[in-house]
Amino acid sequence: MEYNDLPASQISQQRENDTPQIFRTLRNIDLNLLTIFEAVYVHKGIVNAAKILNLTPSAISQSIQKLRTIFPDPLFIRKGQGVTPTAYASHLHEYISQGLESILGALDLTGCYDKQRTITIGTPPSIGSVIMPRIYQVVKQHFPQLLIRNIPVVDASSQLGQFQTDLIIDSHVHTARTLSHHVLFRDNIVLACRDNHPLMKSPITAETLGDWEYTMLMTEGHALAHLQKRLYDMFPNRQINFSSYNLFTTAALIGSSDLLGLMPGRFFSIAALCWHLKALDYAPLQEEQIEFSLHYNKLSLRDPILQNLISVIRQAFS
Secondary structure, three states: OOOHHHHHHHHHHHHHHHHHHHHHHOOOOOHHHHHHHHHHHHHHHHHHHHHOOOOOOHHHHHHHHHHHHHHHOOOEEEOOEEEEEOHHHHHHHHHHHHHHHHHHHHHHOOOOOOOEEEEEOOOOOHHHHHHHHHHHHHHHHOOEEEEEEEEEEHHHHHHHOOOOOEEEEEEEOOOOEEEEEEEEEEEEEEEEEEEOHHHHHHOOOOOHHHOOOOEEOOOOOOOHHHHHHHHHHHHHOOEEEEOOHHHHHHHHHHHHOOOOEEEHHHHHHHHHHHHOOOEEEHHHHHHOOEEEEOOOOOHHOOOHHHHHHHHHHHHHOO
């Protein structure tokens, strides 16, 4: 039976069984020898390769001899003052050069290697809808080789501390010693209602606002505790009839009922188009703002790509 005709489970099992053999084979090969092979191949001579790698010609010759014991081929044949690769060596070069190039692209120690790399940015869904379009634009402008992966924020300190996420942007301030943050922007708080809400025909006062039911966005942690307390003092008679962890769900409920709700101004500008929301002009709210910050592991600054990316994102929102 052909290999391609095997059931998927059997193919997977065979690949898993092959994995230990792959590691055993690689263990017997000094990967530094592949670098030497490439230097000799590209520079067409042992002396030239020795100069490039800062080794002696004797060391290069010994390495080529070791490679000849691994591969069933002499690899290089002396020709004049240099060497010429065999057909087998040319075949090896195609794969080895691609492999070394991929490794360099993954390491990207200088931050200037022009290869694709995925950057993971964690955001709550509502914040992502506001900021990711702008981030995508500046990343494509300055770092076209980068791919962006947007994931939810589950446990910011753990995600950043264990390098599961490169960057996190949200409205919380995470105080772990290993983390740093920069405020990207401050946003006004908007009191929202549906279009044609009865309140829009009346004066907006504390008394009239107390007659209606409200939504509430549930947040974790104590980062917004001071803001929440001020809002509670501002709306002491607020009756919470619906609460949700998702600002999109809250906006949809406001748009289809007489519920009132508080939300950041930038998100309101998006939600207003989707669910026909209107902003109620309530003077005490005009001074209230919420901060949105960029968080990262301090050790990430050792990575030139991330260091430059952080700088570009901060400039985009300055």
